[in-house]
Amino acid sequence: MSAFLLRLVARRVGLALLSLLLVSAMVFAITAVLPGDAATEQLGQDATPEAVAALREQLGLGQSVPVRYAHWLGRLVQGDFGRSMVSDATVSELLSSRLPNSLRLAAVTAAISIPLALVLGILAAVRRGSWFDRAVSMGTVAIVSVPEFLVATIAVLVFAVHLRWLPALSYASDISSLGQMLRAFAMPVLTLCCVTVAQMLRMTRAALIDQLEAPYIEMVRLKGATGARLVLAHALPNAIGPIANAVALSMSYLLGGVIVVETIFNYPGVSKLMVDGVAQRDIPLVQACTMIFCAGYLVLVMLADLCGILANPRLRHRR
């Protein structure tokens, strides 16, 4: 790897870290500064001034905003997210029981949807204008333009209600056999796959079509190349950047956008935890979840960026 490339990569990593810092400041501002006095908020309007003052002391609200932010950030970096305002457990404990469930769901979905989306997207781009392409395009437009809960609803109606193949609800906690696990996972994974496949497929198709319309493709065609060579050897390598980006976006959706799906299937993941946290206004929990999701998003986007850089010969081999 050249020094130039190394600098470029280091720059991207630095930018991601900077973004994360800015995001943390924003999260802190929205949750801890803008809404006003947290102590009054928590104790309600009728609380005695003494009680409020005591809680203010305990929460460290007497200090200036930057100092509070610095303290908060310092604890965050050490993995200390504070205590839940509702359940009396530490936020870390709550998260550690849920995070593996979410990651498992994401991993299974990714393993199925990424190859499926890429293959279908490439086929649709190659057979642009054919009945296959039209059907796929219509299907994906329909899926990305309806809410996830509708996709989930239809999946439940078809597979659980009509065909009675699968249970409508899943509880990842009492999984004892592989079969049970499959059955518990099936509905959420199916729903998530529909959505992520549609997202990635659309972007893969668009990125590839963009390349297939470039003049160099006509040149390759006029060398007598077959369609397969045209796509696999020429167009696809140039579309890696945008495709990696599409995959990263969809995967980040898996980290955070599963909220609705976890709720509808009652799946005990982090998103469900966060929604409950929001409903109960459990600020430390919400802060922690947001920071985790944002960090995940930034890492994914950075990885996609790096893929794009490494796939681009202009950056790999400078003049």
Added chain:
Amino acid sequence: MPAIDVKPAAAPKPRRRTRRLGALGLLGIAILAGWLLVALIGPWLLSGDAIGAAQVFAPASSAHWLGTDYLGRDMLARIVLGARYTVGVALLSTVLACGTGILLAMFAAASGGWIDAVLSRALDTLTSVPSKMLALLMVAAFGASVPVLVTTAAVIYVPGAYRIARALAVNIYAMDYVAVACARGEGRLYLMVREILPNIVGPMLVDLGLRFVYVVLLLASMSFLGLGVQPPAADWGTLVRENIGVLADGGVAVIAPALAIASLTIAVNLAIDSLAGRRGRAR
């Protein structure tokens, strides 16, 4: 030398098609217009006792075309009333987001330098919070109410609108006709309003449509989670949530509002697809 005759160039221009929207595009526009009308005058369409309680989860009948909900209220009436929240709130947020985005983008493009850099960086940071996360965060901090929801959705979609509008504006700013206006001595305001804005409004209209779909989906999801418009007001997402109990039986009370959302978003998609296609062909 004779005057140059302005005949349509006889040289063939390949692939220029007639300018028509196509049946699907017209259908999309018709559905969209229908929902807008319902949102605008819906409450006056209903007779006074339309909402009145009856049997719970009644199936579709001549009295209740879409059956009744979990409290025995007429579903059709609920959907008509819900249109105001779903369509209205989303439209307001979208216009707010795109308007702000375009203004900031033109300002950034015309200013350049550090103003452009700082604006772009700041808005980029906003995009690194996934949209639903930001929405949840805002609701956690400020509670769920219509003003909070409108602001939240607008804040979430400003960066996207800004990014597209800025790319367009920067491209146009590099055009020679802007240089001509600069060399004539025109001020920044003239450049923004007369030279740049007319050329980005068209493409931004398509973007506005897409963003409207995103906002509808976001707000519907928030309502579905119980974190959107709060009762007694109800948008279509809320209606799905309220009646989710009959999902296992395939009840019309849960399917109807879900389909209402789908019809709105798909209609917008069809409309902008044909509009964008027409633009692309006409170019």
Added chain:
Amino acid sequence: MGASVDVRDLRVVAQSDQDEQVLVEGVSFSMRPGEVLALIGESGSGKTTTALALMGYARPGCRIAGGSIRIGEVEVTALDAAAQRRLRGRTVAYIAQSAAASFNPSRTLMDQVVEPVRIHGLMPREEAERKAVALFRELALPEPERIGARYPHQVSGGQLQRLMAAMAMMADPDVIVLDEPTTALDVTTQIEVLGAFRRVVRERQVTAVYVSHDLAVVAQMADHVLVMRHGRPREYARIEQVLEAPAEAYTRELLAAAHPAPRPSALTPEATAERALLEVRELSAGYGKVDAKGRPEQLILHDIELKLWRGQTIGVIGESGSGKSTLARCIAGLIEPCEGYVLFDNRYLARTVAERTRENLRRIQMVFQIADTALNPAQEIGEILARPLRFYFGLRGAPLRQRVAELLDLVKLPAAVAGRRPGGLSGGQKQRINLARALAAQPDLILCDEVTSALDPVVAAAILDLIAELRRELNLACLFISHDLHTVRALCDEVVVMRHGRKLAQVAREDYARGPHHPYYELLARSVPELRRGWLDEVLAQPHHAA
């Protein structure tokens, strides 16, 4: 060895949902093995479409709808898809106009050059690479052993064009199609590439179809010429006959445009007796970070000196990157110079637009290169012309409308154009509007930046006539920037030669033919293709081009 080519009644159409549009109709020609045919015409004349049809190929949305194309014994229109693929790259090879866009940016040059023989399974990779290196050497590419390992963005445009020729020759095709292969190159580069192409074509006795809009280039390459317009053949004859005794009026127009006659000067002796209208003194400008002395990192212009009198036209000529456009932008105040001054009518001009008076801005008007990007597509022509009238003269209502009509008349367009948008006009019409907008300000000086470069030759000639006429009528001074020495010499009273941001020479009209001038001017003058057979041989025989 080449193959014979016989095309009868070729018809290519563009197809949409409801209707068909004819792109090419009634084209017939036949070539003996080893002959070179030139297809010539303006943009949209169907010449590229015809050339592509030789490979059985039509661009997406188009199709070959009729006629016959025989290459050797093969009827191309009767081939199935697989047989067409076997034909392409092997029997018929293609060299495209823009080499930069025609190479895949993410694969090495060698990968792409040997691809035709790999696709057709003609030889193993090692052998193919050896053959490619031999071709690189033959085409005078630098470092023939190593250039294949590079990527397209790492070599120059002229080199890419020759690499594409190597790619086309890899499979020893019988027929080769060259589609405007030197149009994007500077003239000095063009000579070398033309020389390389012709050597390769001649030595292998390949049958070649050469597509071009430039008769002078074609005269060096072709045996026969087919002149096309609006998708139909106009004239088909031997090159000598086309050059000496063209049958068609359109061919005569093309010939006249390729050999521009000198336009009458508007410079009067009285004018030169006064002080110069525009004086440029020690002007430098550049881009990038500014150092302690106020000099930018990348200097585009160095110490330019120039004087221009009322009614005079000075041509500024140079290859791409010579700084000629930057000079015009500095004078217009769009780029701030880092050193030096511009004097206008004996007064110092402020450096930037923002600091200049409206009156000074009015008196210097700039006309931009590509009319497409110089006219706002969202405004009607009437508004485009009315704005400077309102801005500088405060005209309103009927006088404004009348003045707009006068301006349209001045550039010989009908008044009805005022209601149209730029999208509805042809390239030449747009360039006229572009001129009219500058004239609306009633300027003393117009800066014309490559105003004819993007136009077809016949249209460009009409624009030159218009400029020549207007400058006399309105007593305009004009700085005319161009890369085309023919055009500049036909129009301008003096020629300034620029290279790498420096002014190398200034030659007056009466001295054009007298020499010797600066060596670089001589090189440029020699490099502009001349409209006669044998010119290329003479130039290549000279010591400078011996390599």
